[in-house]
Amino acid sequence: MDWPIVVGLVNYQGYGIDQVFRNLYGLGAEYVEVDYIKTPLGVVNEYGLTHLNESDLQKPKDFFQLLNQYQLKALTFSGHVKLSIEEDVELFLKKMEFAKKIGVKYITTGEGPAEKRQEIFKHIRWIEKKARELDLLVCLETEMSNTLITRGTEGIPIINEIASPYIKMTYDTGNIYYAQKGNIDIIEDLRSAIDYIEVIHFKDPYIIDGTIQFGEIGKGEINFFELAKIMKAKGRIIPITIEIPYFFQSNQWGPFEVSEKILPIEDVNRLLSKSIGFIQDLFKE
Template identity: 25%
Template structure:
């Protein structure tokens, strides 16, 4: 599973994509999920010029970093969110990756309540059609109060006849859903095709997402669930720290390095026991 690991560039929120690529590559990562969220972490955007996009591609090539997904969180309950996500599908073509990642509401706000799922389904349909036409997969993240867990997303995903999958965030299910990820992941794993691997400390609704291995989650148990299900998709590591954020770039880099080291040792030791 080491070959499935990637780093979510949102880990470097507040820093440049060059900072993210350099730091993650030095830590040992060779794959990256590019954050394309205009209101939060805009490392790539659909509005970028061909020259700007080529510069990003050159940066990735120079550091031997492959893009595995575009994190294009958009509020698809609003017209501008639908438009943004449609345009963002083109980024997956630009960077030759299979996945577009979004939730259903704002990036971090969770005030919107989806009363009628039929509206959401209708809003997502043109995006799904474009993904299908271009050979891309839309994955919906466990995020917000409407769809905080894997099991809460199953019915929605089923309504799209296997054309949409789940992006399972191992810490969001705690933060938004007050649910530990183990049984929930097992129950929804057949629909999961992308993982946000995130650790969690503190109360369930406390924003505290440290380096992997420094929180409360049992990653040996989580990897066991993935192995049993023969999960083959990306495992994108995300560190979101606390509300105050990291002190500096060095703290981010060290957290990324410790996360990769922890996961490398865990996966190697786990494989020897099989």
């Protein structure tokens, strides 16, 4: 089976699209996850890591041409908004249209505060209608804290209630680990929820002296060997997105702060190259 390994643009904090694509081409990457997101719950200061803005949504042809120039495909789109807020949802619908035009198959969003469940479900109905029109899969992500879905098993009844083939889940290993403060059997959680998941974010937390950060895949707290076994046993392809937001830092499970530190692009490339190699080895037949 050919497992799509997708590189999230979020890894390249502080670098422009053209430079990022040029470096991904040099790494031999095939798939990218585009990002246009708002400040996620669980992060305290302004989240300035997105590579697109609203004006870019008017220029899908330009973006698609840039992808083609570097022989890249946009398979997934990180388009997080708070689904409890109507204005956010209206913007998300525009992101969906843009995503479809650049060849995206899966678009991910967070949900919003758990106490806003009624508003979230109302807006999901709008999104589901648009997803059906576009033939685009919308994936609700397991997010970091105080959100509707913070682990796989929490998402099962929600996806069942929505009951649409166009609304599924994105499973984020690092988010789940943080949201549960490390007190979760991620292997069993994934095993329980795997039938509801269409995209998996490989994100690996490290804990050093009480500080939680993210780094090279396969070197932190997550047992990706066992997760890969579960994925392979299902016999269907689930895209894997690599996310290494090294600039996130949480002290003693507190809210994440976003550092302004920008690694040299060569260092980011090394982290990604090693992570890609690790994942390729996991999924060798």
